[in-house]
Amino acid sequence: MYSIVxxxxxxxxIFVAPFVLLRVLAVALVLSxxxxxxxxxxxxxxxxPSSLEYLITGVALSAEAVASPADLCPDDAGSAPCILERxxxxxxxxxxxxxxxxYAGGAYEFSRHESSNLLRLAIMQQLRVEVRYYMDLGTxxxxxxxxxxxxxxxxxxxxADTGGVAGMLGPGIEFAVTQDLSVGAALYYxxxxxxxxxxxxxxxxxxxxxxxxxxxxxxxEFIVELRDPLPRW
Numbered sequence: 001m002y003s004i005v006x007x008x009x010x011x012x013x014i015f016v017a018p019f020v021l022l023r024v025l026a027v028a029l030v031l032s033x034x035x036x037x038x039x040x041x042x043x044x045x046x047x048x049p050s051s052l053e054y055l056i057t058g059v060a061l062s063a064e065a066v067a068s069p070a071d072l073c074p075d076d077a078g079s080a081p082c083i084l085e086r087x088x089x090x091x092x093x094x095x096x097x098x099x100x101x102x103y104a105g106g107a108y109e110f111s112r113h114e115s116s117n118l119l120r121l122a123i124m125q126q127l128r129v130e131v132r133y134y135m136d137l138g139t140x141x142x143x144x145x146x147x148x149x150x151x152x153x154x155x156x157x158x159x160a161d162t163g164g165v166a167g168m169l170g171p172g173i174e175f176a177v178t179q180d181l182s183v184g185a186a187l188y189y190x191x192x193x194x195x196x197x198x199x200x201x202x203x204x205x206x207x208x209x210x211x212x213x214x215x216x217x218x219x220x221e222f223i224v225e226l227r228d229p230l231p232r233w
Contacts (some may be wrong), residue, residue, distance in 0.1 A: 023204040036162055053232075054097040060200045064111055064190075064217050070193065071213025080203040081086060084122070084215060085153065087113030093130065097227070103132040107148075119156040126152045126166055140176040152192055162206060164194040172221075182225050190217040196211030 056124050073082035088217045090112060095105015116124035128150030131175045135143050148168040155161035174187030196207040206213030 034222055035098040035227045053099055053230040055094070055226070055228040055230055056091070056097050056103065056227075057094045058223055060093065060107075060221045060223045062091060062109065062111060062219050062221045063087075064089060064219035065114075066215065067189070068216040069109050070087045071208040072214050072215040073205075074207070074213075081116030081118065082203060083115050083118045083199055083203075083205060084115035084124075087111040087118065087122075087124065089124075091126075091221070093225075095130065101134045101136060103130075103134065103144075105130055107150075113154075119161075121157045122154070122155075123158050124152065125158075126150055128166070129167060130168065132172070134174075141173060142176070143171065143173045146170055146172055146186060146188070147214075154193070155192070156200075161196045161199070162197045164192060164206075164212065166190055166192045172223075174223075174225075180227050182223075182227065184223045184225070186221045186223065188219055188221065189218070191215075191218065 048141045055083065063086075066082070066084055069082050069084060072084050089109050090111075091107055091109030093105055093107035095103055098102045098133045105132050107126075109126045109128070113122040113124055118153045130146060130148035132146045135145075137143075146168065147170075150166055151161040151163065152166040152167075153163035168188050168190050170186055170188030172184055174182050174184040176181045177180050193212050194206040194215060196213060197205055199205055206215070
């Protein structure tokens with residue numbers, strides 16, 4: 001009786017073993033591609049290495065509003081409307097990203113503004129030097145603080161009815177889509193010091209101390225940038 005049971009168990013093991021082996025092989029085949037795919041995925045989700053230097057080029061779409069027209073639309077202007085109101089703009093920039101937390105570069109931006117119909121095509125142009133300080137968190141999203149200074153002109157149809165100096169300060173965030181491409185957004189405050197002038201209805205604008213007046217803009221930028229690693233020295 002014992003020998004019959006032993007033979008039955010042995011026969012059962014021989015019959016079941018191939019199915020167990022096939023199951024183990026199937027699981028191994030399923031897991032192997034998954035494990036192989038995890039490594040490229042992990043590589044793709046890593047932020048760009050901070051041990052490299054980069055040439056940064058990019059474009060930005062901006063929406064601007066006048067926080068305070070100040071001297072550009074003085075209170076004593078009476079019934080004269082404000083000549084500078086909200087606008088939309090496009091900017092291009094290029095710069096150098098260090099191996100550490102700093103970026104330095106230049107930007108050119110033009111924006112089309114509403115002008116209460118005092119100008120046919122009100123265009124503001126800015127040329128700035130910009131600096132960013134990145135707060136590296138080791139993730140694909142990196143916040144930063146940006147600041148800069150530059151020249152600004154404002155007038156009708158790409159002209160220069162007035163001009164002066166503009167500053168820029170504000171926070172931003174950058175998201176690494178790939179090692180070479182990033183998208184982001186930035187909030188900014190831009191104070192401006194503009195030369196005094198008379199507009200098309202003979203209203204004095206920006207007529208402050210020493211013939212200059214101030215105005216204040218705030219805005220939001222949507223940014224797309226490319227990273228090009230620079231060769232090491």
